[in-house]
Amino acid sequence: MKIKNKKLVLWIALEIVLLAILFSFFPEEVFAGVGEHNVTVITNLTVGNVYPEMSNMSIENNDSSMALIPNASRTVYCWGLATDYNGWGDVQFGSAMFFDNTSSTYGAADDNNLHYTNSSCTVTQEGAYTSWINCSFDVWYYANQGIWNCTIFVNDTKGKTGYGYDTINISSLLALGLPDIINYGEVNATLVSKENVTNVINYGNVKINLSLSGYGFTENDGNAMNCTKGSIKNISIENEKYNLTSNNLDDLDLSQFIGNYTNLTLSPTVKEFNLDYRQNDTFNEAINATYWRIYVPLGVSGECQGNIIFGAVQAPGS
Secondary structure, three states, rough: HHHHHHHHHHHHHHHHHHHHHHHHHHOOOOOOOOOOOOOOOOOOOOOOOOOOOOEEEEEEOOOOOEOOOOOOOOEEEEEEEEOOOOOHHEEEEEEEEEEEEEOOOOOOOOOOEEEEEEEEOOEOOOOOOOEEEEEEEEOOOOOEEEEEEEEEEEEEOOOEEEEEEEEEEEEEOOOOEOOOOOOOOOOHHHHHHHHEEEEEOOOOOEEEEEEEEEEEOOOOOOOOEEEEEEOOOOHHHHHHEEEOOOOOOOOOOOHHHHHOOEEEEOOOOOEEEEEEEOOOOOOOOOEEEEEEEEOOOOOEEEEEEEEEEEEEEEEEOO
């Protein structure tokens, strides 16, 4: 028994020495569950740079649609929340594109009808890891109607990127531009005036036809003009006429006038005009001429004045 105990003591001492030597070579190693059939080992790492993430995207306070402004631009606002767990300041750059979701794409060339770019959106701290990316665009009145997309791009200090987007509907815009006055000049009684050329400008974003009607002093009074003198003092509405397709600079008698021009009416009448909306960013080519004359009957004299109502009606298929 004494010998066996001595051997046991020697084995234990030898095991302790071996463990001590082992720990001297591997001082940070931890041996878990020595002798167990299942061993759980803890794992760990430290995450370095992460990708920024975009959320809470909004165009015009989450409105579903927006209207443009005739013959002008409108500022459209788009923003989103950038989250970067390396700290909000890690997001160093934000840009955005606003484009027609059907006819254009992110990264396409700018064009006032269908694509706008803001390369310097503002980055404003919201929290320790979040910042608002605020972008704006000056969108012109002839931008296409339909669904538009605002996509915001963010870039962090390590070149990691993030994207977010929202959509909004740009409504149809019906708007016309015309001169303030159609002046027929001086016309003798029982004669037809010379032809007046009046240009119509499309200040909207759809192709249009024209709705035409007129009155003298009050709507539906049946007159084209009221005059200051004469026994009648009114020029009835059928004596003012137009042509929307061709002009005639010659002097015309009453019969020729009636045969070549269409009567103005007291109720709105829609006529095919097919004036497309502006496509050129340099100048407005969306202009078309209308041609007008008036016949002066007996019984009127002095100064005469009336009103013509031009209305824009969206042309079929536009």
